[in-house]
Amino acid sequence: MSKALANKKVLPSREAGLFKELLNLYEGRQLKKGLKTADTILKKFPEHGETICMKGLVLVHMGRREEGIDLVKKGVRLDLTSHIVWHVFGLIQKGEKNYEEALKSYSQALRFDKNINILRDAASLQTQLRSYESLVETRHTLLRLRPNLRQHWVGLSVAHYLNGNLKEAKVVLEKYLATLKNVPSHDVEQSETLLYYIHVLEELGEYTEALSLLDSHSRNRDIVDKTAISETRARLLTKLSSPEASEAWHTLLERNSDCHTYYLGYLASHGHPIPPSTPSHPDPDALALISSLTTEFPRARASKRLGLVLSEGDEFKSRAEEYIKGSLVKGIPSLFSDLKSLYTDNAKCTAIEEIVERLQVEFKDASSSPKGSEEPTTYLWTLYLLAQHHSALGRHSKALELLEEALAHTPTLPELHIFKGRVLKRAGDYWGAAACVNEARVLDGQDRFLNTKTGKYLLRAGCVKEAGDVFGLFTKKDAASPGVDLEDMQSMLYLLEEARAHETNGQPNLALKKYMAVKRIYNEIEDDQYDFHGYCLRKFNIMTYLRMLKWEDTVRSQAPYVTAAVNGANILVASYDDPEIVKSLAVAHEQLSSTSKKAAKKAKKKAAVAAAAAAKMGGLDGKTPQQHSNEDKGLEPPTAKDEDPEGLKALTGEGTPVLEQAWKLLQPLLEVGLEENVEVWLAVYDVAIRRGRYLQAVGALEKAKKAGGEEHPEVHVRVVDLKQRAATLSDLKEPVKSVLEEAIKKLYPVEVSPETFNSQYLQKHSQDPKAVIAAARASKILNAPVEEVDGTVFSLLNTDINLSVKVRSPSPPLFHLYFRSDVAMCTMYRTPWSP
Amino acid sequence: MTSTSSKQSRVSFASLTENNLGTVRKLNSVLFPIKYSEKFYQDILAPEVEDFCKLVYYNDIPVGTISCRFENKDDQKVLYLMTMGILAPYRSRGLGSKALEQVLTAAASHKSKVDKVYLHVQVSNDDAKRFYEVNGFVQSSVHEGYYKKITPADAWVLEKQVN
Structure with a gap:
């Protein structure tokens, strides 16, 4: 039996040679030949796991994905102790962006062979997954295997740095630099490494050491980045409170007298630190310093602008x-x-x-x-x-009065039309605004800024089709639609504005599609860093690389993602609460499509005929095209066809339950420093409480309260909601139960009933439109009669309410608001039949 | 140009394209009492009149326009000045003269010989007439009933020989 097993795994020398050739053919992406070689081996040894895996890998590259993956899995099963099969499996999983599983396969492979390629890939995966502790270990192994490679030393130091261990990062660098002999000057890799070393020292607070290193190496011309030398020098001298600091900043100003940071550095070195982005920081001494710089650099605007702050x-x-x-x-x-x-x-x-x-x-x-x-x-x-x-x-x-005068003076300045549009938009007249911005657009058809603004304003007015036509003037002509091209170009502005328009038009399903597209773009941005883990260390672009990693860590805190995640989650929660929404949307869609079904049928027939003709021309009979078999299709799965173009399936939770989808949107927001963002924590509460994650829900509500204050209208609605839901929870286990009760007591410290609590809130804030709406929603949560809820909403019509803040109307009757003179310009509440 | 040290005035010209035609339309709509036809706007885009149809920029803002077409009259090649106008706040600053000079220079150096330039001025518009006379034009005749929709309907015909 042991012989049979050995037969399966160890190939005789002829086949072993073929297998080696197969590996080489694969490396050179000679897929067709590779496939043939694999088949030759398999004819004699059909159960040889490594060959089966390689054949599967080749097939995946050739575009025969499913078949290939089946073979890879089979191969792994046949030979669980081969590093090759695990490596292949890991490659496939990495191609699917399944980094966790890929890392597991690589770790398996490493158990059987400390192969340098596998180690490098594993290091990239560990960085991608931010498992820095294991990254340090992998880099250590790499260095031990090949200490003569410079990048292995730097790689280990960077791993320590990322793992937060600056001391070790420094020690590795010290040892590394000690081993170097005869480094030519002007060596970029050495220069970058030294700058990184100095950065590590600076972060450790060892300024003197950092400075002497910087000075000696810049004299030797070991560091080639001159700007970096001067900036680092000035910064270090300032941190050391050296008298030379101001001189250093002055040198920088001579190079670029419009750099705000240099001025702040100069002032700081003179003992006048200025807090960043403050409107006012009166300081006569600093002002005098700035004035003399203005005389010295009269063309610079930055110093004059800084004078306005000081x-x-x-x-x-x-x-x-x-x-x-x-x-x-x-x-x-x-x-x-x-x-x-x-x-x-x-x-x-x-x-x-x-x-x-x-x-x-x-x-x-x-x-x-x-x-x-x-x-x-x-x-x-x-x-x-x-x-x-x-x-x-x-x-x-x-x-508007001033703009009219300006437009009568010079009607050809696009800025004036754009700004008139903006004023109308602020006043609530979205249609008028779009018309004005379009006036600017026709003045210069070549200006994409004016084009994009017009599209955006049309979307604000809910005109999705018209906006598409305008955008289409600049998008790729061979794209399926302007929207498809803009999505490819990762235009967040387009996706978010169109989503908002769909929401206004009562089509949350289409809005959700756009929000999900934004999420996909951020996934891509995160995936895109993968290749740099290997590349940057090989090229020694260390400082840029470290900055990129830091940026990627918080990329989800960017406004577009936050908006998409929060609004998307809100849509999903609304459809969870009221499944009727989706039903009526589906019915509306059904009606719409039945009228256009005939046309669609015709189009389908036409497409089928065209496809048949195309197939005939290619002389194919439905099998995989043999002629193109050497074409490399890569390891990434092709983008799947959109099975849900209307977004209705997502909204019904077909496939993934709606709350799970919402949670996936929100989860990346929890740890990217958004503590101040009320909306985020409100959305987290809404989803968590419905998923039965009570502690998470109260935690989020506490954060929302901290960020927005307890009188925040939306926080008020959630507090009432929480109290109402808590009353119906009975079968909670300890310690959850007591922790929850404790938390509720903190959020709802009063002894009154929720109804009283709500009406007290309404009385206190009866002038604030958002609070009035919030009170109305709270009373709906408390199952108050419809008349009472309506009554609260309609109190908005009272003239003593300050409507300078626009309210998004939750109920159609609010269009009556246009009777009020102070919102006369606002058209957002009007319906087509109102004058 | 009158220019003091505190003032900075930059005058420049731009050729007409499909894309900046909107600016020409906007200017014409406020400068002239006539609504021009679509054909007018297509004609001024023709490549052979590129040197004779321009937008006038003042400090990078379009403030005026000039447009001409070629005519054949008694075996002579003549240039007819269809429109010329500068927005009110920018007048008397030499912009019109510069625009006219631009066109006249282009006419003088044109590959096929241009004999003269002529134009119509509504008989009520003394300022315009004086402007052209200062720039070397002379009145040759009066075209009675030239304008169909505005009064007075008569127009002076002014012309200038191109050497």
Whole structure:
């Protein structure tokens, strides 16, 4: 029996030679020949696991995926102690982006052979999965196997660094540098390694050591990145409070006098640290330093802008006037967005208003005749700035008045039309806004910015088809639709805006599709880092690589993902609560498609005929194309056909239950530093409480309360919801039960009934529209009669409610709001039959 | 150009394309009392008139337009100036003269010889007439009933020989 087993595994020399050839053919992607060789071996040894695996791998590359994978699995079963079969299996799993399983297979392979290729792949997988402890081990093994390779030393140091062990990272580098002999100067790899070494020392707080290393190596020309040398030097000198620091920053300013960071560094080295992004930090001494720099670098704007932060009162006024006037004369369109961050300081906001209003009067006369001292364009930009100012403060009519004057002056400046659209949008007139932005678009059909804005505004108005037509002017002509191309190009703006439009139009199923597309893009972004784990270390781009890893760790905290995840989860939760939503959507879709079924049938027939013709032309009889068998299709599965184009199956939970889908969307948000984001924790609560994860739910609600305050309308709704649900929970086990009770007590500390709690809340916030809606929703949760809920909602019509904040209407009758004069411009509540 | 040190004025011209035609339409709609036909807009895009149909930019903002077409009159090749206009706030700054000069220079150096340039001015529009006379045009006749939809309907015909 043992002989039979040996026969299965060890090939005689002729076949062993063939197998080696097979491996080489595979490496060279000579797939057709490889397949033939495998078959030759298998003719004699049909049970040879390694060959079966290799044949399967080759088949997958040739596009015969299922057949290939079956063979690989069979091969693994036949030879569980071969590193080759496990390596092949790991490759297949990696191709499917199943990193966890792939790593398991690689670990199996490593049990039988410490192969350097397998170790490298395993290291990449461990980095991808952020299992840094095992990464250190793998890198250690690699270094022990081949200590003569430079990248193995650096690889181990980086692994220690990622694992948070800076001391070890440093020790490895020290040892590594000691082994080096005769490194030529200007060696980029050495240069990058040294910069990384200095960075490690800096993070360890060993500034003196870092500085002397930097200085000696920059003198030897070992470090070639000159900017990095100067910036690191200035930073280290500042941290050491050295008198040379300011000199170092000054050198940098000579190179680039418009770099904000350099100015902050310069001031810090003089003992004036400025907190980043503050509107006001009055400091006369710092201001004097900045003034002398302004004299030295008169063309730089950064120092003048910084002067607006460091000054206050009359000093601010005179500086702001000079700054604004200069910018208007120059015609800088982005002036307002430059100034906007100062507006959080009320005094500065008022001062700017005074200045610009004075300039408006002054320039109006000075620009009206050719003999005047100012250009007409200067006056035009002044009107534009002032309109933006008023609009930012919510004075829509005033802004429109100024824009009308500007448009009468010069109707050909696209910025004016765009901004008029924006004001109308802010006032709630989405249709008017889209029309204005389109005016700007037709002025310059070549401008993609204007095109995209128009598409976006059309989507805000709910016009999905029209938006597609506009976007289509710039998308690839051979794409199936503009939307498909924009999704390929990873346009978050398009996906999120169209999703929002579908939601407004009452088609959450289509909205969910777009949100899921955003999620897919983020999956791709995460997958894309994989290849860099090997590449960057081989090329010694260490610092960039470390920055990339850090960025990838928190990439899901970006606004597009957060929006998609939260809104997508909300849609799923709504359809979980009320399955009628999906049913009525399905019925509507059915009706729509039955009318267009005939057309679809026709199209299908046509497509079938075309396909048949194509097949005939290729001379195929339905089998795999033999001619193309050497074409490498890679290991990644081809994108599957969309089985759910309407998104209705996702919404009914066919395949994956809706709450599981929602949870998958939200889960990546839990640990990426979004503690301040109320929406996230509210969504987490909504999903967790319905999944029966009570402790997780109360935890999320506590966070929401911390981020938004206990009076936050949405938090209020959840507190009532929690209290209501808790009353019906009886069969909870300890310790969950007591922990939950304790948490509820904290969230709901009062002794009154939920109904009283809710009406007290309503009384307290009867002027705040969001709170009124929240109270109405809470009373619906408490099963109050419909009349009572409606009554609460309709109290919004009372004129003492401040509607400067727009409310998304939860119930159609709210369109009556347009009778109120203070929201006269708003069209969002109107229905087609209202005037 | 009158330009003081605090003022900065940049004048430039751009050829017409399908894409900036919207700007020309916008300018025409505020500058002239006439609504121009689609054919007019197609004609000014023709490659042979590229040097004679321009957008006028002032400090990078389009503020005026000039457009011409070729005509054959009594075996002579003449250039007819169809439209020329500058937005009100930008007038008397030499923009019109520069635009006209641009066209006249192009006419003088055109590969097929251009004999003269002519145009119509509504008889009420003294300012326009003076502008063209300053720029070397002379009145040759009065075209009675030239305008169909606006009054006065008569137009002066002004022309200038191209050397």
